[in-house]
Amino acid sequence: MSGAARSGPATGRLAGPAPALVVFDCDGVLVDSEPISLAVTLDMLAEAGLPMTPREGYDQLLGRSLTTIATWAEEEHGVTLTQDHLSAMRSRLIARFREELRPVPGVAEAVGALPWPVCVASSSQPDRIRLSLELAGLLPLFEPHIFSASMVSRGKPAPDLFLHAAAQMGAPAEACVVIEDSPAGIAAARAAGMRVIGFTGGAHAGPANLAEAVANSAPDAIISAMADLPACLGTGG
Numbered sequence: 598m599s600g601a602a603r604s605g606p607a608t609g610r611l612a613g614p615a616p617a618l619v620v621f622d623c624d625g626v627l628v629d630s631e632p633i634s635l636a637v638t639l640d641m642l643a644e645a646g647l648p649m650t651p652r653e654g655y656d657q658l659l660g661r662s663l664t665t666i667a668t669w670a671e672e673e674h675g676v677t678l679t680q681d682h683l684s685a686m687r688s689r690l691i692a693r694f695r696e697e698l699r700p701v702p703g704v705a706e707a708v709g710a711l712p713w714p715v716c717v718a719s720s721s722q723p724d725r726i727r728l729s730l731e732l733a734g735l736l737p738l739f740e741p742h743i744f745s746a747s748m749v750s751r752g753k754p755a756p757d758l759f760l761h762a763a764a765q766m767g768a769p770a771e772a773c774v775v776i777e778d779s780p781a782g783i784a785a786a787r788a789a790g791m792r793v794i795g796f797t798g799g800a801h802a803g804p805a806n807l808a809e810a811v812a813n814s815a816p817d818a819i820i821s822a823m824a825d826l827p828a829c830l831g832t833g834g
Contacts, residue, residue: 611818611829613792616713617772619830620762620791621739622660623719623726625778627708628733629701631659631801633693638666641686647676655805660779662720662752663687691728700733701799703823708738710827716742718762718775720752720782742766754781756789763789774830778807783814794829795819 625631635654642649647670649657658666663686667678708715716739719726723745730736730743744765749757763770775786775793786793795816797807802821811819820829 610831611774611792611794613817614772615831616774616792618763618766618768618774619711619713619715620718620759620773620775620786621708621715622775622777622779622782623717623721623729625659625701625799625801626776626796627701627704627717627735628729629699629800630694630729631655631778631799631805633697634690635659635801637686637690637693640689641678641682642670642676645670645676645678645682647674651804652806655801656810659801659805659810660720660753660777660781662746663722664746665720665752687722687725691725694729694732698729698732700735701823705735705738707823707826708735710832711830712832713830714742714766714768715739716744716762716766718744718758720746720758722747753779754784754788756785759786759789759791763791776826777816778811780810780814783811783816787815792817794826796823797821798823 621627639649639654670676670678726743726745744762746752746758749761751757759775760770763773770790773791775791776796777783777786777793778796778799783793783795793816795811797811798821818829820826
């Protein structure tokens with residue numbers, strides 16, 4: 598989706614009215630999971646016959662559900678990811694999360710400072726989202742308002758997940774603001790008719806060339822630290 602109709606993304610306060618709902622992606626926004634997830638995914642793809650470099654992985658896979666990745670591997674490369682592959686990946690990922698997963702710095706304070714309803718809308722499976730939030734100490738901030746791509750027919754970059762989250766939360770799409778770190782997620786938010794803030798402060802920002810990738814996706818605003826989120830949304834926190 599082209600950003601030609603919009604001016605360049607702001608780095609300060611998000612333009613427009615206060616949101617009725619703030620929708621957070623999980624991986625790379627709430628929890629610093631992307632380097633772990635990518636390493637496990639690349640191992641699985643290599644075992645299935647599709648080796649990729651980390652940069653290729655970030656360019657092609659960031660923000661996409663495992664189902665979407667499996668479809669992409671089949672359609673674009675003729676590589677089939679079996680249920681054994683997917684089960685092994687989930688097991689490895691959970692084991693590494695339990696050892697290594699941390700929250701994005703400052704995110705609990707930033708979310709706690711927001712006066713509006715919040716929810717999570719992630720490409721991951723529901724049990725993985727909840728585990729990630731629990732391990733990072735963030736689950737009480739969002740439970741039970743957690744939505745997964747498994748609840749809709751199409752994952753990001755389609756708008757389905759964000760529209761589902763807004764409907765479940767009783768918020769008009771145009772009154773929602775999404776916090777996203779991936780081009781696929783930003784495209785999904787824009788396709789849903791929502792404003793979107795690009796976040797470039799995750800641990801994967803450097804290896805993924807995230808600042809450029811997010812800017813090229815034309816979000817409405819960009820922040821590089823979660824501490825800046827309340828002010829970007831128009832509250833002093």
